Amino acid sequence: xxxxxxxxxxxxxxxxxxxxxxxxxxxxxxxxxxxxxxxxxxxxxxxxxxxxxxxxxxxxxxxxxxxxxxxxxxxxxxxxxxxxxxxxxxxxxxxxxxxxxxxxxxxxxxxxxxxxxxxxxxxxxxxxxxxxxxxxxxxxxxxxxxxxxxxx
Numbered sequence: 169x170x171x172x173x174x175x176x177x178x179x180x181x182x183x184x185x186x187x188x189x190x191x192x193x194x195x196x197x198x199x200x201x202x203x204x205x206x207x208x209x210x211x212x213x214x215x216x217x218x219x220x221x222x223x224x225x226x227x228x229x230x231x232x233x234x235x236x237x238x239x240x241x242x243x244x245x246x247x248x249x250x251x252x253x254x255x256x257x258x259x260x261x262x263x264x265x266x267x268x269x270x271x272x273x274x275x276x277x278x279x280x281x282x283x284x285x286x287x288x289x290x291x292x293x294x295x296x297x298x299x300x301x302x303x304x305x306x307x308x309x310x311x312x313x314x315x316x317x318x319x320x
């Protein structure tokens with residue numbers, strides 16, 4: 169019987185922050201432009217913040233619908249709202265686990281997990297915006313299972 173060890177979901181931290189900063193910057197630019205020409209300032213700033221809010225909602229939904237199941241037999245990536253896609257990789261096929269942290273990811277304490285498998289040249293599973301504490305737990309658990317399967 170397959171037991172789920174844990175489930176890891178994306179974080180929307182970076183996207184929320186980006187939407188907020190973009191709204192602040194665009195609002196500041198609109199205020200600055202209003203000194204040179206007459207703009208419908210209230211309507212434009214309202215539109216900017218509505219777009220930032222919509223971006224935040226989309227990021228929240230994306231963070232909730234994309235997740236990885238780690239169980240005793242392998243890992244499964246689930247993604248998609250309307251067009252659902254599930255990718256299952258048993259531990260026997262995993263050849264390499266990569267954890268990437270770019271500069272922005274390090275600021276938000278996030279990272280990207282990439283799982284390579286035998287028999288393919290492409291990365292089988294890729295998921296970004298994973299909090300560091302879950303990345304460490306996940307890579308340690310997967311490495312432990314890979315070691316057990318190969319030594320038994």
